Amino acid sequence: MRGTLHIGYLTAVRLLDLPSLLESFHTEHPDVALRLRVSPSGSAGLARSLLAGRLDLAILSLPGAPGRPPAGLTLRQVASVPMVLVAPAGHRLAARDAVSLADLSDEQFIDFPVAYGNRDLVDRPSPRIERRLALEVTDISAASAFVRHRLGIAFLPEFAALPDEAGVRVVNYPVVNAGLLLESSLAVMGSAASSSHEMRVSSGAVDWAPQTHMYHPRWAMLWDALWSA
Known part of the structure; x- marks a missing residue:
């Protein structure tokens, strides 16, 4: 060949x-x-x-x-891998036992460009996850660093969440029930x-x-x- x-x-x-x-x-x-x-x-x-x-x-x-x-x-x-919700340490959602859709309405998000698979995935659920975009990035692997520096919270693939990294917390959000599987x-x-x-x-x-x-x-x-x- x-x-x-x-x-x-x-x-x-x-x-x-x-x-x-x-x-x-x-x-x-x-x-x-x-x-x-x-x-x-x-x-x-x-x-x-x-x-x-x-x-x-x-x-x-x-x-x-x-x-x-x-x-x-x-x-x-x-x-496939679940999407998880990531927040900076000390954030009001970081210590919650569970987070609902309504809890996210006033939050600023770090997100990815439209047409990226992970962005489109979060845009799809019904009811829609409404969010204010504070920062748009293209590098999934670097997104948790922006979360750590308190630029917003983010939905990230589980492999990119880096939960053991200082200053970042994975929040208990029912992403599987919301269909958020990348x-x-x-x-x-x-x-x-x-x-x-x-x-x-x-x-x-x-x-x-x-x-x-x-x-x-x-x-x-x-x-x-x-x-x-």
Whole structure:
């Protein structure tokens, strides 16, 4: 196998051990060059890049998927993690046994840009979690530091909450009941993960024709490796 795979991913969403998985894939297929790509507009941007043919596969987070994937994409959920509410130590909510939706109405929040999976997830529940945005950031891994410096409270994926960090407290908010689970999915164009799709053969080797979005066993093996992780 030879060629190039363009893979979209989210730099701060650590739900898969991507370096380890790509190591295994590269060991088996050393002639396949891997190109990792990110999008400044988060998961929505990765989805658009897939649909435009600029990516072969993406690891992304789209609320409501894979049950209702965007038109033209096939998704497989591979991991999920609860969102937790994080507040600075000494905050009025930090010592509460439980926090309700009404308790959040006057709070200032640290949040993420629209089209980021974690932002869209918090925007979706009914009734809506109304919040005042004090600070918008793009780096999930750095968000708890802004909480520690009292710029606001935040809903963060559990892995980014850093509850043992001095000055940060995880607040007991019923996020599971609110449906606040950040899901990580593998995504490809259309039904391209189906082996019923055709292959293009070039110079005696199976190759990837990105403009056709056809089934291609090289990235299908990567898909399967990630799916089984």
